[in-house]
Amino acid sequence: MRIVIAADHNGVAMKKRLAAWLADRGHEVDDLGTHGGDVVDYPALCASVGEQVAGGSAERGIVVGGTGGGEAIACNKIRGIRAGLCHSEFLAEISSAHNRSNVLVLGAKVIDEEAAVRIAEVWLITPFKGGVHQRRLDQIEALERGEPLG
Numbered sequence: 001m002r003i004v005i006a007a008d009h010n011g012v013a014m015k016k017r018l019a020a021w022l023a024d025r026g027h028e029v030d031d032l033g034t035h036g037g038d039v040v041d042y043p044a045l046c047a048s049v050g051e052q053v054a055g056g057s058a059e060r061g062i063v064v065g066g067t068g069g070g071e072a073i074a075c076n077k078i079r080g081i082r083a084g085l086c087h088s089e090f091l092a093e094i095s096s097a098h099n100r101s102n103v104l105v106l107g108a109k110v111i112d113e114e115a116a117v118r119i120a121e122v123w124l125i126t127p128f129k130g131g132v133h134q135r136r137l138d139q140i141e142a143l144e145r146g147e148p149l150g
């Protein structure tokens with residue numbers, strides 16, 4: 001799977017760990033940065049990840065911030081992106097099974113690197129359940145298009 005990954009200054013080490021783990025698992029990883037310790041603003045990184053995923057050049061995206069809250073908000077501004085902020089394996093499972101999230105957001109100030117790897121694994125292997133959840137995703141897409149819900 002082609003996976004695009006990014007982090008702000010808070011998530012550089014966690015991003016590096018995740019990128020290495022993903023590559024070991026045979027994924028093609030595109031690391032959009034940031035790479036150093038300089039303070040950066042995360043919205044542009046989130047937009048780059050979101051645009052690649054929404055545009056189809058990457059299948060999934062992962063973004064690491066301090067808490068990840070702002071990153072999730074920013075990613076979800078990109079049409080077609082369903083970003084889930086997941087700080088447990090349970091949240092990752094539901095994010096894939098119910099929300100079909102295509103971007104995983106993590107907070108390096110909230111969880112450690114080993115937890116991040118376990119969460120990413122659950123997120124990647126859990127299939128979307130469809131059914132009632134697809135109906136709800138269709139409703140979210142209608143909201144994205146500015147259509148009123150019945």
Ligand SMILES: O=C(CO)[C@H](O)[C@H](O)COP(=O)(O)O
Nearest residue numbers: 010065066067068069070071
């Ligand atoms: O997680 C985040 C947003 O939700 C950011 O990483 C965080 O806000 C950056 O803050 P600072 O510049 O103080 O490190």
